Amino acid sequence: MEQLSIVEQKKSLRKQIIQRRTETEFRVFEASGLAEQLIGLVSKLGSKKVACYLSQSTEPDTELFIDWALENHLSLVMPRSNADRSLTWVDFSGDTEPGIFVFPEPIGPETSLENVDLVIAPALAASPNGKRLGKGMGFYDRALGENYPLTVAVVFDEEVFTDLPTESHDQMIDAIVTPTQIIVCSSRFPKVK
Ligand SMILES: Nc1nc2c(c(=O)[nH]1)N(C=O)[C@@H](CNc1ccc(C(=O)N[C@@H](CCC(=O)O)C(=O)O)cc1)CN2
Numbered sequence: 001m002e003q004l005s006i007v008e009q010k011k012s013l014r015k016q017i018i019q020r021r022t023e024t025e026f027r028v029f030e031a032s033g034l035a036e037q038l039i040g041l042v043s044k045l046g047s048k049k050v051a052c053y054l055s056q057s058t059e060p061d062t063e064l065f066i067d068w069a070l071e072n073h074l075s076l077v078m079p080r081s082n083a084d085r086s087l088t089w090v091d092f093s094g095d096t097e098p099g100i101f102v103f104p105e106p107i108g109p110e111t112s113l114e115n116v117d118l119v120i121a122p123a124l125a126a127s128p129n130g131k132r133l134g135k136g137m138g139f140y141d142r143a144l145g146e147n148y149p150l151t152v153a154v155v156f157d158e159e160v161f162t163d164l165p166t167e168s169h170d171q172m173i174d175a176i177v178t179p180t181q182i183i184v185c186s187s188r189f190p191k192v193k
Pocket residue numbers: 018053054055056057058059079080081087101102122123134135136137138139140
C-alpha cells in the first residue's frame with residue numbers, strides 16, 4: 001500500500017507541474033539564465049565531456065547551452081529514447097530526427113556515459129536533499145545505473161521542493177540547476193568557487 005501511495009503522489013505532482021508549465025508563457029530571461037548557469041557550471045568544473053538533452057515542449061530551454069557547448073568544442077553526449085525505456089547515447093554534433101516520441105531526438109555515432117564528466121538531466125522537480133522527479137518512465141534512473149557520473153537536474157525555480165516522494169530505484173542527484181541558481185545536493189559535488 002505504501003508503495004502505491006508514493007506512486008500516486010508522484011503522479012499527482014507530475015500532473016500539477018506539467019499543467020503549470022503548460023500555462024506559463026516562454027520566458028526569455030529563463031532561457032538565457034539557464035544557459036548562463038550551465039555554462040558557468042561546466043566552466044568551473046572544467047567538464048570536457050558532458051551529457052545533456054534536447055529540451056522539448058515546455059521544458060527549461062537547453063538550446064543556448066548546447067549551441068555554446070558545440071561552438072566551444074565540448075564533447076556532447078545526448079540520449080535517444082528506445083521503446084524498452086532504455087536510452088542510447090550518441091555523440092552529438094547538431095543533427096536530429098524524430099524519435100519514438102513526436103519530438104526530434106539527437107542522431108550521431110553511438111557512445112556511452114563512460115568518461116562523461118557531468119550528466120545534465122531533465123526533471124519536473126528536484127529537492128536540495130538530492131531527489132529528482134522525472135516524467136515517470138524511468139529512462140534516466142535506468143540509464144544512470146551504478147557509479148554514475150556527477151549528475152545535475154534542470155528545473156524552473158518554482159520546481160525546487162523541500163522534499164519529494166521517491167522509491168528505491170530513484171537515483172540521487174548531485175546538484176539542481178535553475179535559471180537563477182545552482183543548489184548543491186551531495187558531498188561528491190566539487191567545492192568550486
Ligand atoms: N527533452 C527530453 N528528452 C528526453 C527526456 C526528457 O525528459 N526530456 N527523457 C527523460 O526520460 C527521455 C524521454 N522520455 C520521455 C518521457 C515522457 C515523455 C512524455 O510523456 N511526454 C509528454 C509531454 C510531457 C511534457 O509536457 O513535458 C508528451 O509527449 O505528451 C516524453 C519523453 C529521453 N529524452
